[in-house]
Amino acid sequence: MNGNFVYSNPTRLYFGDKSLDFLKDELAKYGRKIMLSYGGGSIKKNGIYDAVMEILKSSGKEVFEDPGVMPNPTVEKLLEGCRIARENDVDFILAVGGGSVVDYAKGVAVSAWYDGDPWEKYYLKMENPANRILPLGCVLTMVGTGSEMNGGSVITNHEQKLKIGHVFGEELYPKFAILNPKYTFSIPKKQMIAGFFDIMSHIMEQYFSGDDDNTSDYIAEGLMRSLIHSSRIAVKNPEDYEARSNIMWIATWALNTLIGKGKPQDWMVHMIGQSIGAFTDATHGMTLSGVSLPYYRVSMKDAPWKFARFAKNVWDVDCAGKSEEKIAEEGLQAMENWMKELGLCLHIAELGVTEEMFEGIAKGTFLINSGYHKFTKDEIVQILKESM
């Protein structure tokens, strides 16, 4: 690694099937008024809501309910949350749910006391916060986004057909995250495997960039190997605690800044996927899996050495007597096989993408271009075509 950087990660993680026991101690550090943000109500069916409410009540907290956070949280919902937080002068936001709920809670935390338009300031313009920020914590029920230990927050504006993620600084990191692998057991299979690919994509988008020898890439390879191994077990038996706990842990470390340290990062697959999401409201992980193979087959031509390394170190491709290009291609083939085994989306037409959307999706794709291949808007359209 050759770069200069700062690493600091203040989130405290409580991990394991007893981790909710620590919620009470954490809440004691904050004020009495708690805003409880959650999604569509699945936590009421699986008992998590009751368990959390019991702790809130026995801690003497006043709870302000904020249900209905959708999978791709909208600007409208963000503004509603800001009203609840501000009108009730809440002291703390407790997000109970997956990455969407945590992303949303960060949006409310930074926007509630901002007097202007938060969409414009914090997402369109990605400005730094100067107003009061509310502290937040989370009880995670779904894995993938890594939002439990970073400053990232993705919000969707359907009117503008934009889905934008702002990576805020430490002040927006959750103060704590409760990670109980058992809470992820009841997620529908489609959401589960979409989350698995979201994790894989986070790792790959940090891995496939940079020309130096960088320890971060070796850590990334370890995380990918563990994810592939455990995902194959989990897809057959979603209640395999060992596999689900490994995956929960990998998700956190895939996107808490560690494996991107000291190197450039790609993130183009996320840019395309998010733009698809703005047009279709499709499940995030599936928008990524849908475009990844065509995307990486283009990218591979600019850095066959890195894709050959990926094939060997991540997929155990037998390299004897093969050219670098051949090894690289076999790596992506192994990945394709794994994606089929899990049941991931490989055709974005299934997500509701139509040819008429291509130009709009390409226009909404922010060209970061710090990966191996520098993409043009036309090439994005080409990838969308091949992804159909």
Place this chain on the structure above:
Amino acid sequence: MNGNFVYSNPTRLYFGDKSLDFLKDELAKYGRKIMLSYGGGSIKKNGIYDAVMEILKSSGKEVFEDPGVMPNPTVEKLLEGCRIARENDVDFILAVGGGSVVDYAKGVAVSAWYDGDPWEKYYLKMENPANRILPLGCVLTMVGTGSEMNGGSVITNHEQKLKIGHVFGEELYPKFAILNPKYTFSIPKKQMIAGFFDIMSHIMEQYFSGDDDNTSDYIAEGLMRSLIHSSRIAVKNPEDYEARSNIMWIATWALNTLIGKGKPQDWMVHMIGQSIGAFTDATHGMTLSGVSLPYYRVSMKDAPWKFARFAKNVWDVDCAGKSEEKIAEEGLQAMENWMKELGLCLHIAELGVTEEMFEGIAKGTFLINSGYHKFTKDEIVQILKESM
């Protein structure tokens, strides 16, 4: 991973050849009186002392010098440091040096305001602190111990022939660590390679334990691969920035609790090595390298599967048509070859160990025994014999 655990790591890391630029901002958070702890004076030759002093002075700090921290910091030096800190009522301890200086600074930080005998309370009895603790930070000039991002502190009592490490909680973690790979260029080769093996040992002692499938082991494999690769470059060219920076980063992540999460840990090689250190005052990393091969060849018999995995995933041993035992042995052989290539100590007689010391060293070896083989004192003596 099957366990319950908490992960929290409050140390802020500044990494890279410009990292000292951040010292001023960090010092601004603390009081005026700074205790400056360092070792034998090498920092005065290589310019680091002057650079740090300039920042301290331009920050308006009052500096209380505390030089002379030895490679294995003694109880006597600890008490001297406590006197300096307390008599001058210092606000902050800035450790400039390697792991020994940082370990020592933590000892002073926790002991300065303790009225009793700190050796007895914090090392012999390993009690939790209840007194005032001074905050500390560090500018690292040598890598290996990982002390820059954990709560560990090892102190030696020559009179009692004991070298004991206490792993304190978060309150003893450095508030910040400045990691400039260039500062490690001027370390004598023997100290450099000893540090490399210290890192390897930290990783192996967390890796070689536990029967579950654990993401931590996959991360450990990545770190070991990167360490082996970069150490081979660094031993030929100690000023290879890329290799030295990778190694500096690996050292931190090898012992900041991450790769031990959710699993048991061994640490018997450190227990034996520390006991050798108490008898001989030998370089820490060399006491570890000296006993490791005999140690792991015993341990291997109880978990050939894990050593075969180590051979394949860390050393790229060709496994085709070989038994698990054979693969496992070839892994340790590859490690031995690497150790010889670096020039590590493989015979503890070279460190001043004599047969008369065996019983005493074994007696001073704390039998943690959470690795694969449960060792008796007699077996420790046997390992010492084979390590001569």
